[in-house]
Structure formats: C-alpha cells, structure tokens
Amino acid sequence: MTHSTLTRRWQSAMMDNFGTPRLPLVRGQGTRVWDTEGNEYIDLLAGIAVNALGHAHPALVRALTDQATTLGHISNFFVAEPTVTLAERLLTLSGRPGRVYFSNSGAEANEAAFKIARLTGRPRIVSTQGAFHGRTMGALALTGQPPKRAPFLPLPGPVDYIPYGDTEALRSAVTDDTALLILEPIQGENGVVVPPPGYLTAAREITKSTGTLLALDEIQTGIGRTGHWFAAQAEGIEADVVTLAKGLGGGLPIGATLAFDKAADLLAPGTHGSTFSGNPIVCAAALAVLDTIENEGLLAHAKRMGERLRTGIEFLSHPSISEVRGAGLLMGIVLTTPSAPQIQQTAQCKGFLVNAATPNVIRLAPPLILSNEDADQFLTSLPSILNTHHDGPPPT
Numbered sequence: 519m520t521h522s523t524l525t526r527r528w529q530s531a532m533m534d535n536f537g538t539p540r541l542p543l544v545r546g547q548g549t550r551v552w553d554t555e556g557n558e559y560i561d562l563l564a565g566i567a568v569n570a571l572g573h574a575h576p577a578l579v580r581a582l583t584d585q586a587t588t589l590g591h592i593s594n595f596f597v598a599e600p601t602v603t604l605a606e607r608l609l610t611l612s613g614r615p616g617r618v619y620f621s622n623s624g625a626e627a628n629e630a631a632f633k634i635a636r637l638t639g640r641p642r643i644v645s646t647q648g649a650f651h652g653r654t655m656g657a658l659a660l661t662g663q664p665p666k667r668a669p670f671l672p673l674p675g676p677v678d679y680i681p682y683g684d685t686e687a688l689r690s691a692v693t694d695d696t697a698l699l700i701l702e703p704i705q706g707e708n709g710v711v712v713p714p715p716g717y718l719t720a721a722r723e724i725t726k727s728t729g730t731l732l733a734l735d736e737i738q739t740g741i742g743r744t745g746h747w748f749a750a751q752a753e754g755i756e757a758d759v760v761t762l763a764k765g766l767g768g769g770l771p772i773g774a775t776l777a778f779d780k781a782a783d784l785l786a787p788g789t790h791g792s793t794f795s796g797n798p799i800v801c802a803a804a805l806a807v808l809d810t811i812e813n814e815g816l817l818a819h820a821k822r823m824g825e826r827l828r829t830g831i832e833f834l835s836h837p838s839i840s841e842v843r844g845a846g847l848l849m850g851i852v853l854t855t856p857s858a859p860q861i862q863q864t865a866q867c868k869g870f871l872v873n874a875a876t877p878n879v880i881r882l883a884p885p886l887i888l889s890n891e892d893a894d895q896f897l898t899s900l901p902s903i904l905n906t907h908h909d910g911p912p913p914t
C-alpha cells in the first residue's frame with residue numbers, strides 16, 4: 519500500500535470535512551510512528567494531545583485487552599467496576615467530592631456542561647474569543663471562532679464571546695443572569711494562548727459573586743499535559759465544572775464532565791445520556807493512563823521536558839521565532855511570519871510531526887513520555903527546519 523493509493527481511496531470513500539490527510543501511517547511505538555514507505559517520525563503532536571503514553575504503551579495495551587476479554591460494553595442499565603473506579607480516581611485527583619458523567623469525546627463533555635448550565639434556569643452563557651470547545655452544535659455554540667460557527671447558525675445561546683485574558687471584560691459580561699462561564703486554562707487550538715497570571719483566579723471570584731457556574735475546559739490541558747493533573751491546579755482554582763477528554767483515554771475515545779457542589783446534582787435521571795457512556799474498556803484504559811502517569815512520575819517529567827524544549831528553542835534565538843509559550847508539554851512556537859503550514863511540512867520531511875495550530879503558531883503536544891533524546895533531536899533539527907522558510911539571511 520503506497521501513500522498515493524491510500525490517499526486516493528480516502529478521497530473517494532471519506533467525507534471531505536477534514537481535507538485530505540497529510541500522511542498515511544502504519545505503525546506506532548513509544549514516541550515514534552512509521553509511514554507506508556517505512557519513514558520514521560518523532561511524534562510531537564500525539565494525535566492532538568491525546569496519546570499521553572505514546573503509542574502502544576504496554577500498560578495501556580494490557581489494561582484494554584484484559585478488560586475486553588473480561589467484560590466489554592454493557593450499557594448504562596448495568597455497571598462495571600472500572601467505570602466507578604475511574605470516576606472516583608478523577609475526583610480524588612481533583613481533591614474534592616463531586617460527580618462525574620462519562621461520554622466519548624471532548625465536544626460531548628462540553629455538551630454535558632452546557633446542559634448542566636441550562637438546568638440552573640439562567641439564560642446566558644459567556645465564552646471567550648478564540649476559544650475552541652468542540653464541533654457538535656452545543657459545543658460549537660461555545661466556540662469563540664465565528665468562521666466555524668457561521669455555516670451552522672442558528673446555534674443554541676445566547677452566548678457572549680469576550681476577549682480572552684481580559685479581566686475587565688469578564689467583570690462586565692458575567693452578571694446575575696449568566697448561567698455559565700466557560701474557559702480553557704490555556705487556549706490550545708487557538709495557538710496555545712496563555713492568559714495573564716491571576717486571570718483564572720479573577721474568573722473564579724467574579725463567577726462566585728454572581729452565582730455563575732465556572733466551567734474549565736481541560737480537554738487539552740488536563741491529565742498531565744501541563745505538568746499538573748489539571749492546569750488550573752497551578753493557580754489553585756476550583757471550578758464548578760471541569761471537562762476532560764483527549765489525554766484521558768490515552769488514545770481511546772472518552773470524555774468526562776466533572777461537577778462539584780450544587781452543579782453536581784443538576785443532571786437528574788432521564789436528563790442526559792449516551793449509549794457508550796462509561797464503557798468499561800475505555801474506562802480501564804483511562805485508569806491505566808492515570809496509573810502510568812503516577813507510577814512513571816510523568817507530571818514532573820512533562821514539566822522537565824517542557825523546560826528542556828523551551829530553553830532549547832529560546833537558546834537558538836532564531837529570527838523566525840518571536841516567542842515560545844505554553845506550559846509543560848503544551849507548547850506554542852510563535853513565528854514572526856505566517857509560515858506555520860510550510861514549517862509543519864518541512865518538519866515532516868525531516869522526520870518530525872508538529873501542528874500548525876494557526877498560520878503563525880506551531881503547536882507541540884508530544885507524548886508525556888518524550889525522552890531527552892527525542893527533544894534534543896528536534897532541537898538539533900529545528901534551525902534547518904526554520905531556515906528553509908527564513909526570508910532574511912541565515913543566522914550565523
């Protein structure tokens with residue numbers, strides 16, 4: 519099977535919503551993947567911040583094969599232990615009592631947050647410009663990117679989109695009739711945008727004073743990505759609702775909506791659900807992800823590797839880079855020109871999978887198991903990747 523054969527088959531059999539994929543892959547192991555022609559790549563994107571343990575991690579493979587051969591899908595008329603254990607573990611990691619609803623994706627985790635917000639009886643929702651909260655109609659309504667919403671209007675609302683990172687905007691937009699304020703601790707999809715220090719704390723104080731639910735979308739930032747179980751723990755924030763997906767299943771599809779205090783009791787029997795919610799196989803896989811992060815010390819490791827990459831990139835002082843931002847292993851390399859798509863392509867030719875999150879930001883979200891050698895290989899190649907697109911003279 520060659521690249522072009524599989525790509526042609528894709529083009530005739532698949533809907534074109536994603537556009538033609540960059541590259542057909544056949545195998546993954548650890549931080550590496552291989553294409554149909556045997557080329558090896560260091561995977562610095564991890565299925566978009568999903569494969570926390572890399573590819574084919576033995577603990578994950580063992581957990582899901584054990585569960586699949588013991589008890590697979592059963593529906594919510596019944597319950598199996600991995601589902602309850604995972605809910606308990608997530609609450610323990612949050613450090614306080616609450617309740618969990620499981621779904622199958624990030625968008626669905628936010629849909630549940632949206633429905634919880636409706637059940638407060640308040641009409642209004644506040645989100646932020648540039649936010650990404652998913653593609654289903656409710657999650658899309660929360661997404662602060664007009665081009666993504668425009669073809670699908672009308673969407674549920676009303677939702678106000680305020681500038682991200684702006685505390686004064688929060689103060690005037692969040693009022694006594696605001697049901698929900700939803701925020702990403704770091705805007706991932708929008709190019710790894712980090713808010714100013716104290717922003718989340720202010721959001722917590724403002725929502726507390728108006729009786730508004732604060733939902734933190736930790737779908738991309740959660741489960742060790744930033745060196746904490748939850749990114750908001752760096753600021754010591756306790757939200758009313760926390761949504762998770764991406765890294766939680768380590769590659770299996772799972773979403774989770776955690777709710778605390780009075781928000782935890784709003785979904786009554788019959789108000790929400792999904793056939794696959796709490797599927798034992800994906801829950802067993804997620805437990806293996808959490809166990810492995812703990813056993814292998816991957817929170818500290820993610821922080822350390824993030825520092826290694828950041829200082830390594832900054833040390834280059836490359837004229838094409840204006841800033842490196844993010845936390846832990848969620849990193850945005852901000853470019854001085856809108857050259858991210860070409861740089862993504864050059865990186866791929868040189869054996870690195872990265873993501874052009876926006877025209878001028880390269881996003882890195884590698885597996886949390888990234889090694890020193892992986893990071894250093896990328897740092898060594900980065901100048902030549904960037905120089906291909908550098909307009910001025912090459913740096914000396």
Ligand SMILES: *Cc1c(COP(=O)(O)O)cnc(C)c1O
Binds near residue numbers: 653736738
């Ligand atoms: C990816 C992402 C989503 C959507 O998750 P899906 O699994 O693609 O539906 C929502 N919010 C954030 C912050 C994300 O990064």
